[in-house]
Amino acid sequence: MASFKIEGGHKLNGTITPQGAKNEVLQILCAVLLTPEKVTVHNVPDIIDVNKLIFILGELGVKVEKLSSNSYAFQADEVNLGYLESPEFKRDGSSLRGSIMLVGPMLARFGKGYIPKPGGDKIGRRRLDTHFEGFTNLGAFFRYNKEESFYGVEAEELFGTDMLLDEASVTGTANILMAAVLATGTTTIYNAACEPYIQQLCKMLNSMGANITGVGSNLLTIIGVDTLGGCEHTVLPDMIEIGSWIGVAVMTRSALTIKNVSWENLGQIPNVFAKLGIEFEKIGDDIFIPEQESYEIQNYIDGSVLTVSDAPWPGFTPDLLSIVLVIATQAKGTVLIHQKMFESRLFFVDKLIDMGAKVILCDPHRATVIGQNFESTLKATTMTSPDIRAGISLLIAALSAKGTSIIHNIEQIDRGYENIEARLKSIGAKIERI
Known part of the structure; x- marks a missing residue:
């Protein structure tokens, strides 16, 4: 069984082309x-x-x-x-x-x-x-x-x-x-x-x-x-992978260009990331995410805490809620993640809590994330990937963490992400397959 060894805390830079969906x-x-x-x-x-x-x-x-x-x-x-x-x-x-x-x-x-x-x-x-x-x-x-x-x-x-x-x-x-x-x-x-x-x-x-x-x-x-x-x-570009690369850029506070994203097919994805305070630019059919030292979650207009939930299209895809949850751990502010469709998809948050994230698992479908605004960065740890989306979320967390993390059962990540370690290395990540 293969594992990833990730040395976190490095800024990345470059261009990524998303795989087919x-x-x-x-x-x-x-x-x-x-x-x-x-x-x-x-x-x-x-x-x-x-x-x-x-x-x-x-x-x-x-x-x-x-x-x-x-x-x-x-x-x-x-x-x-x-x-x-x-x-x-x-x-x-x-x-x-x-x-x-x-x-x-x-x-x-x-x-x-x-x-x-x-x-x-x-x-x-x-x-x-x-x-x-x-x-x-x-x-x-x-x-x-x-x-x-x-x-x-x-x-x-x-x-x-x-x-x-x-x-x-x-x-x-x-x-x-x-x-x-x-x-x-x-x-x-x-x-x-x-x-x-x-x-x-x-x-x-x-x-x-x-x-x-x-x-x-x-x-x-x-x-x-x-x-x-x-x-x-x-085949269209993979919107879940596009959201994953946005997560990589944001959590490592890096500048990244994502090529040929098919903007007209992204639906709510840009809107949800914008509500988390993430800056990005539309350049032709590309997304450019600039270096961002801080990002603040928007509350609702009445001041209540933002909820990010999944729904059938054109609602927000459930496959990106794990990414949003990880991003929120280093945001400024608080957000409620409501995973309506699958009752076991939030169970990976115990790994994030081990890394120092402030997450309250309310029940199998809801988690409250209290962002730390990078004032207390995540700590490296050893963990196991339970599914594709949790796996990539833990990988993103490891890239932002201080120290060296190990992720086991990375076959789960390979099920959904093409040649992920070589593509991460191409933008400066310190990652190896062991």
Whole structure:
């Protein structure tokens, strides 16, 4: 098991280009199963979760050609359906939560889709009901092997219908969408997720010949088509990584330029960082964060303490709350972090408290952070990364801390961040993989 050794307290400087968006590319890669024609995807991040999914596609019989470091061609013209019920698939699929999105396209094109209970971050309950209720609404038969935790849906034909999702699930919307594009008739999905990554999936599917309207809203209308063709698609930059690099700059009091961030797809992210008192400039499609010795959290206009909470898009993404929490430890002022979606995502704060942060964990969903305005910097320590976002947050804390920190279980960070130590070294960080 690898670890990071980080010597904190150094100022950084330079330019970073964000990787392709993990949460988009997992959807896009599953969509290549909807056509026997070639699909080319650019800006694919070289991270563990994405590479696992590419491996699974290869085992399914998809022809995978690596065109360059971040571009691939896929062709699903000879899919091996037997792999879906093999012990190997039960092993491979269970290690990756994104594998759930294989079910929709497999069901749509081949009439059956199976998945073992998927893995991923241990951040609380992440139910699959929305996915399978959507499939059964389209006419699929659902079955579940409790002993093996193995899910399946089968249908000779899918039929369009009107459905109201019980939650605006991003992966659920993507999965149902991919099933509906080849269904007979018209499907409407109300309370659909409308994140930029879902919009990107819709644009890709439409370029393949699908008929999807309402893109960008929470009401999608899909008129089913008989077949889909190939296409070329470029993945957006990862907004979570962009927020992470802002956190790196702020906590190390460094000047940093983040290139090609796709400003129009950042939503509330700039607004939330501005409320924390962070200065930044929009230069073309780049973000420049100047050296900032201090930043003050804004209270509400009535003087009450600011709350930063997550919500479905266009609300603030839950994946950045861990970063906001770390940044707040050295702000001037107090903020309440309210993590509504996942009940285990704030448990990493005990590591920050060990480092000297003033954080009160109110309950599994809320933490009050009393900022220290860099008057009492964090202290180096040894810690373990529990999930991707907590892992990068602890790494940011270590970069700002006095002394040398060790972070174990960094495979969690590698799942979501491409070549993170080399990119940090390129801007002056003292970090090594041990």
